[in-house]
Amino acid sequence: MxxxxxxxxxxxxxxxxxxxxxxxxxxxxxxxxxxxxxxxPAPMRVDTVPVTMATFNETVRAVGTTRAIRAIELTPKTAGRVARIAFTPGMQVAAGDLLLQLDDRAEQADLKSAEATLAEARTAFERQERLNRAGSASDAAYQTARAALLRAEAAHDLAQVALEDRSVTAPFDGIVGLTDLAEGQLVDTATRVTTLDDLSVIEVAFRVPETILPHLRPGQRVEMTSPAWPGRVFAAHVTGIDTRVDIETRSVALRAQIANDDRALAGGMFMQAELILQERQRPTIPERALSVDGAREMVMLVEDGIARQVEIATGQTRNGMVEVLSGIETAQSGPDAQPAQIIVSNLQRVRAGMAVEATPLAASRVE
Known part of the structure; x- marks a missing residue:
């Protein structure tokens, strides 16, 4: 048991x-x-930037040459000996300022003689006029005195013009150029005294292809650059369009004007012109945010903490930013919609539908 x-x-x-x-x-x-x-899994950390708007242009490039809005070569109106050169090269002058004086002693004497003759003729005419009103002189004597007065006035005017022709004056405000003349030198009407340029406005002549003709109109904006001023852009506008197409080059001549208040430009300079045909406002994204799959172009957006892939169509690229023609707008909805946030980092690791933790970046920090 x-x-x-x-x-x-x-x-x-x-x-x-x-x-x-x-x-x-x-x-x-x-x-x-x-x-x-x-x-x-923890949300993936990514950097994002907002979609921004930028201006994009349809442009045509050309080359041109500058010239002053008003530019002439000054020559004497008559032959004579130089008595005085009243300017220095590079001087700013006003309209009417004396530039060159020829010996005018003979013309001054002729003018004094004409003034004396005119005074006598005027006195004789006034006497005949009083007698004619009183009935003490014939009409023939009155008409003779009147004709003598008219001839004296004409002779005086001719003497005055001859005296004025002995000097060269500025026809408009501008800057005078160099001269090869010296006091005492004999000159004639073919002798070049100097140049006068109104540089307050510079005109640029350039040509564009005839295919652009339907899109041309006065006032279009032109951006000008010059090798003499690297990095500087001169704002201009179209002021003239030729009415004919050159049969040899099949191009149209244009004129554009640039305000030249600081006298940075002179006549004869080489300029590169960019004619703005059309301007448009478009959404832009950083170029580095774009991914390509064959013919498709895509970006990653962040919506409510989730990555979303969107196919877009792109246009121009400028300074690292890409123009968006379509696609981004469809990622925004509602009257209070905020700009779409574009993912710009960890793009090789982010997948559509993945939870992400977005860190907004300023657009200026995206390179």
């Missing part, structure tokens, strides 16, 4: 030990499964 009890006790102990071992294994297994259960 004792042996039976002992056997039963051993069986109970073994059963309890086996049960404890089984329960321990189950608990350890459950704990291990809980420890290795996958957790939700």
């Amino acid at each position: 004792r042996m039976v009890k002992t056997a039963l006790a051993a069986l109970v102990v073994l059963g309890a030990g086996y049960g404890g071992l089984y329960l321990t294994e189950r608990m350890l297994a459950a704990t291990g499964e809980a420890m290795i259960a996958p957790s939700a």
Whole structure:
């Protein structure tokens, strides 16, 4: 009997030990499964920039040559000896200022003689006029005195003009150029005294292809650059369009004017012209945010913390920014819609539908 009890006790102990071992294994297994259960991935950090608007232009490039808005070569109206040179090269002069004086002693004498003759003729005419009104002189004598007065006035005017022709004056405000004359030198009507240029406005002559003719109109904006002034852009506008197309070059001549208040430009300079045919406002994105898959162009947007891929159509590229023709607008909806946020970092790792943590960047920080 004792042996039976002992056997039963051993069986109970073994059963309890086996049960404890089984329960321990189950608990350890459950704990291990809980420890290795996958957790939700953390959102990927990305940098974003907003879509901005920029102006894009349809342009035509050409080359041109500058000239002053008014430019002439001054020559004497009559031959004579130089008595005085009244200017220095580069001087700013006003209209009417004396530039060159020829010897005019003979012309001054002729003018004095003409003034004396005129005074006599006027006195004689006034006397005949009084006699004619009083009936003491004939009409023939009156008409003779009147004709003599008219001839004296004409002679005086001719003497005055001859005297004025002995000097060269500025016909308009401008800057005088160099001269090779010297006082005492004999000159004639073919002798070049100097040049006079009105540099307040510079005119640029250039040509564009005839295919542009339907798009030309006065007042169009032109951006001018010169090798003499690297990095500077001169604002101009079209002031003249030729009515004919050159049959040899198949091009149209244009004229554009530039305000030249600081006298940076002079006549005869080489200029590069960019004629603005059309201006438009378009959304822009950084070029580095663009990805290409065959013929498709795509960008990644952030909406409510989720990455979204959008196919777009692009236009011009300027200074690292790409013009968006379509696609971005469809990523915005509602009257209070904010500009779309474009992902510009970790693009190789971001996938559509992925949770992201966006850090906005200023557009100026995107290169």
